[in-house]
Amino acid sequence: MGRVCAITGEESFVQRLREMGLGEAALVRKVSGTTTILCQVNGTRIALNHDAARGIMVEQLPGNAH
Amino acid sequence: MVCVTLPSHIALEGKKRVRAAGDLPVYAMVGNPNCGKTTLFNALTGLRQKVGNYPGVTVEKKEGEAYSQHGRPMKIIDLPGSYSLAARSPDEGVLRDVLLGRRADTPAPHRIICVVDASNLERNLYLVHQILDLGRPVIVVLNMMDVAIGSGQRIDPTKLEAALGVPVIPCEAIRGKGVVALRLAMSRADLPLARHRWDVPGPIAPAVAELQASLVQTDGRAPLVARAEALLLLTDIDTLRVEGSTTLSPQTHAVLAQWRQRWAREKMDWSGTLIRARYEAISRLCAGVINRTRDLGPSWSDRIDRVLVHSVWGWLFFALVMAALFLSIFILAEGPMGWIDTRITDLGGWVKASLPAGDLQDLLVNGVIGGVGGILVFLPQILILFFFVGLLESTGYMARAAFMMDWPMSKVGLHGKSFIPLLGSYACAIPGIMATRTIENAKDRLVTILVAPLMSCSARLPVYLLMIATLLPKNEVSTPTKIGIMFLMYLVGTVGAFGFAWLFKRTLFKSAPPLMIMELPPYQAPRWKEIARQMVERAWLFLKNAGTIILAISMVLWFLTTFPKHPDPKVGVDVQIAHSLAGRAGHLLEPVIKPLGFDWRIGISLVTSFAAREVFVSSLGVIFGVELKSDDPAPLRVALQAARWPNGAILFTPLVCFNLMIFYVFAMQCMSTVAVVKRETNSWRWPLFQIGYMTGSAWLICLVVYQTGRALGF
Numbered sequence: 006m007g008r009v010c011a012i013t014g015e016e017s018f019v020q021r022l023r024e025m026g027l028g029e030a031a032l033v034r035k036v037s038g039t040t041t042i043l044c045q046v047n048g049t050r051i052a053l054n055h056d057a058a059r060g061i062m063v064e065q066l067p068g069n070a071h
Numbered sequence: 072m073v074c075v076t077l078p079s080h081i082a083l084e085g086k087k088r089v090r091a092a093g094d095l096p097v098y099a100m101v102g103n104p105n106c107g108k109t110t111l112f113n114a115l116t117g118l119r120q121k122v123g124n125y126p127g128v129t130v131e132k133k134e135g136e137a138y139s140q141h142g143r144p145m146k147i148i149d150l151p152g153s154y155s156l157a158a159r160s161p162d163e164g165v166l167r168d169v170l171l172g173r174r175a176d177t178p179a180p181h182r183i184i185c186v187v188d189a190s191n192l193e194r195n196l197y198l199v200h201q202i203l204d205l206g207r208p209v210i211v212v213l214n215m216m217d218v219a220i221g222s223g224q225r226i227d228p229t230k231l232e233a234a235l236g237v238p239v240i241p242c243e244a245i246r247g248k249g250v251v252a253l254r255l256a257m258s259r260a261d262l263p264l265a266r267h268r269w270d271v272p273g274p275i276a277p278a279v280a281e282l283q284a285s286l287v288q289t290d291g292r293a294p295l296v297a298r299a300e301a302l303l304l305l306t307d308i309d310t311l312r313v314e315g316s317t318t319l320s321p322q323t324h325a326v327l328a329q330w331r332q333r334w335a336r337e338k339m340d341w342s343g344t345l346i347r348a349r350y351e352a353i354s355r356l357c358a359g360v361i362n363r364t365r366d367l368g369p370s371w372s373d374r375i376d377r378v379l380v381h382s383v384w385g386w387l388f389f390a391l392v393m394a395a396l397f398l399s400i401f402i403l404a405e406g407p408m409g410w411i412d413t414r415i416t417d418l419g420g421w422v423k424a425s426l427p428a429g430d431l432q433d434l435l436v437n438g439v440i441g442g443v444g445g446i447l448v449f450l451p452q453i454l455i456l457f458f459f460v461g462l463l464e465s466t467g468y469m470a471r472a473a474f475m476m477d478w479p480m481s482k483v484g485l486h487g488k489s490f491i492p493l494l495g496s497y498a499c500a501i502p503g504i505m506a507t508r509t510i511e512n513a514k515d516r517l518v519t520i521l522v523a524p525l526m527s528c529s530a531r532l533p534v535y536l537l538m539i540a541t542l543l544p545k546n547e548v549s550t551p552t553k554i555g556i557m558f559l560m561y562l563v564g565t566v567g568a569f570g571f572a573w574l575f576k577r578t579l580f581k582s583a584p585p586l587m588i589m590e591l592p593p594y595q596a597p598r599w600k601e602i603a604r605q606m607v608e609r610a611w612l613f614l615k616n617a618g619t620i621i622l623a624i625s626m627v628l629w630f631l632t633t634f635p636k637h638p639d640p641k642v643g644v645d646v647q648i649a650h651s652l653a654g655r656a657g658h659l660l661e662p663v664i665k666p667l668g669f670d671w672r673i674g675i676s677l678v679t680s681f682a683a684r685e686v687f688v689s690s691l692g693v694i695f696g697v698e699l700k701s702d703d704p705a706p707l708r709v710a711l712q713a714a715r716w717p718n719g720a721i722l723f724t725p726l727v728c729f730n731l732m733i734f735y736v737f738a739m740q741c742m743s744t745v746a747v748v749k750r751e752t753n754s755w756r757w758p759l760f761q762i763g764y765m766t767g768s769a770w771l772i773c774l775v776v777y778q779t780g781r782a783l784g785f
């Protein structure tokens with residue numbers, strides 16, 4: 006489990022991430038993947054490719070294995 | 072498969088065919104991707120538009136009619152799904168432009184039905200919130216209530232209704248629950264407007280006001296629409312334009328540019344500010360609406376995903392699915408195929424016996440039965456293929472396959488979403504090419520369109536199967552070998568598609584690596600009815616084409632091979648065909664294809680099958696059937712095996728059969744695809760380029776294969 010702390014990247018992409026609820030302060034959990042990432046946000050599963058995931062900074066929340 | 076009849080919405084696109092809406096009330100169905108809009112649309116209108124469990128099934132508006140509770144007709148428009156009105160891809164642009172009344176061919180809807188996925192309410196309400204800005208009457212449908220309850224959420228529709236001030240109707244579209252209530256709400260003459268007040272964040276407000284004024288004055292917008300559009304223009308960064316939408320006035324452009332510059336100078340994050348303000352307003356709306364009753368832990372979908380998108384098990388499963396598909400095409404289809412074959416042979420024998428010998432008998436036996444019959448045999452295989460594709464689409468595996476393929480796709484410069492159109496193209500390239508509308512980047516979309524027809528579609532199945540049968544006489548070779556050859560063809564096509572995509576991305580369409588965000592839907596049990604419906608639809612399309620286009624081509628070809636008649640009626644059949652119009656044309660072509668091992672008779676079939684690939688089989692049926700002139704109608708395979716070059720050498724050697732398959736893997740032999748590419752890219756340039764590169768590479772590759780094969784002694 007982690008919390009998104011910053012997003013960087015192309016403007017329209019950042020905007021869409023925020024619109025889909027993956028903005029700053031969103032809680033995310035990584036489900037699977039190494040280059041292409043599958044994560045759980047608010048009850049939905051969202052896949053991000055490597056370049057997309059690179060722009061999202063997540064801080065680990067304590068007390069969780071993920 | 073020939074799809075000369077384009078999908079209905081394409082045929083309806085022309086301006087003249089759009090019916091004046093008259094005074095019918097117009098409803099638009101909008102919502103996030105995969106929230107069940109089309110299911111609901113079908114339930115309301117009785118139509119059968121395609122439904123599938125992955126985002127991006129609907130990429131163009133679809134219109135239908137429903138009746139109100141009082142029996143009055145209403146027009147309903149189903150729109151592509153989107154997360155926001157700020158469009159990033161062409162399908163989302165359709166939604167935005169229809170709602171804002173920017174499209175000349177569609178009336179702006181009077182009322183809007185917002186379908187939301189109740190199991191993910193807040194995210195879904197983001198789009199609803201933007202739509203409420205438009206100031207039109209809105210009905211909110213809380214769909215997928217079953218999923219919400221299953222995930223441990225209790226949602227109170229009355230509280231949401233009180234907060235929004237518009238009707239909120241809980242629904243389970245898939246089971247038809249709530250449809251009557253929705254129809255009742257739609258029939259109300261006095262839909263309330265939303266109690267929707269939220270304050271545009273302070274720093275942005277002056278810009279919105281100024282843009283709104285400009286839109287009202289110089290673009291003729293109504294004030295509320297103008298406000299919504301102003302908000303949108305500020306966040307709609309690349310203002311992606313869809314064909315047919317009207318452009319903004321220069322003054323509005325100037326105002327917009329001026330604010331943009333100012334914010335850029337001040338490093339003001341207006342888009343983030345706006346989104347945050349909306350989400351804050353939404354969480355105020357939702358307070359007390361959602362009750363999380365319990366936390367159920369990982370859902371079924373999570374558990375399945377642990378295996379199916381696993382880096383080892385996932386690929387294994389993918390391979391298993393493919394193996395099952397190929398096995399069933401060969402094994403399950405055998406029985407029905409033999410049955411159809413016998414019926415057709417019997418029919419040919421019967422016609423032959425009951426008509427006097429002559430041109431009419433010949434036309435019916437060789438032109439009609441030989442041509443069309445040769446194709447009908449392949450119906451079972453095509454049905455099996457569509458069954459599998461339907462299974463992938465309805466369970467939700469389609470999106471997982473895209474996820475798995477993202478890594479290989481990234482190696483050629485595309486992303487996983489591009490794989491959905493490619494996978495769809497295994498069935499037919501036309502829906503595949505339409506599905507590219509979900510791809511955000513224009514260059515990536517074009518590359519995907521260009522390579523999609525390289526994925527072996529169902530129309531190649533008859534060609535492959537006939538060639539495999541000719542290449543390997545029955546019983547001598549085991550089924551696994553046949554499956555192996557077939558699999559090889561699919562592999563060559565797929566590798567070809569990836570190779571050309573890589574080449575195009577490095578030369579013509581250079582762009583930054585694409586960024587992918589894709590939502591994976593929860594798994595669901597296959598919807599058998601929906602799969603069966605799609606299979607029946609495709610079977611019908613196949614039969615209809617066999618009965619019209621293929622029949623016509625076969626008959627014309629029969630005439631061309633029969634006339635003009637040789638002055639000496641006693642000459643052999645081969646001399647007669649060579650003397651005919653088709654024979655003369657074929658001989659003109661022969662020098663071009665002889666280096667590939669093809670003679671003029673194959674050449675004729677290559678030309679006729681430009682209409683659609685399976686015409687190749689019916690054309691061979693006409694030409695070689697005519698030539699064989701045996702008393703017993705024999706399977707086409709036998710006629711082909713008997714064919715010879717003038718010097719007595721076997722025509723359909725294993726190498727030539729193999730080479731023909733390779734030719735069909737690469738060559739662009741489909742008129743309908745050309746038409747769709749022209750429409751989707753808006754010019755003749757790309758379809759012509761596509762014909763050139765595909766058929767050109769087919770020729771080159773076949774040349775290399777044949778000459779190498781010969782040199783190696785095959």
Ligand SMILES: Nc1nc2c(ncn2[C@@H]2O[C@H](COP(=O)(O)OP(=O)(O)OP(=O)(O)O)[C@@H](O)[C@H]2O)c(=O)[nH]1
Pocket residue numbers: 102103104105106107108109110111121122123124125126127128129130151152153214215216217218242243244245246465595598
């Ligand atoms: N469990 C459940 N599933 C539903 C319900 N309504 C629709 N579905 C399923 O949700 C999936 C998506 O339905 P569609 O009608 O294609 O959704 P859409 O919003 O038109 O999707 P796009 O065209 O991709 O935007 C299908 O697999 C439906 O069977 C419902 O009320 N409950």
